[in-house]
Amino acid sequence: MVKHIILWKLRSELSAAEKQAACAAIKAGLEGLQGQVPGLLDIHVQTSGRLDSSNADIMLDCTLESAEALKGYAVHPAHVAVANGVVRPVTEVRTCLDYEI
Secondary structure, three states, X not given: OEEEEEEEEEOOOOOHHHHHHHHHHHHHHHHOOOXXXXXXXXXXXXXXXXXXXXXXXXXXXXXXXXXXXXXXXXXXXXXXXXXXXXXXXXXXXXXXXXXXX
């Protein structure tokens, strides 16, 4: 199995209300991929409870069956639609960690 962890920083020019709306849209869009992407076993987006010591705004935590499933997730049309239409327009920094479990 593979863990796919992403941390994003929201665009600094967004207002507090825009950031809150962006977080909700990202959470709904990415968690909505459950059951749509082959090999995606679990997906969770953390948008609340962030402490002031954090330097990221949003975390994606996915579990996939394999490295091959991760490659398929990356190009799956439903994932690409959320990434291009919901995530990328409101984020400015992305950090990724993929590892086998």
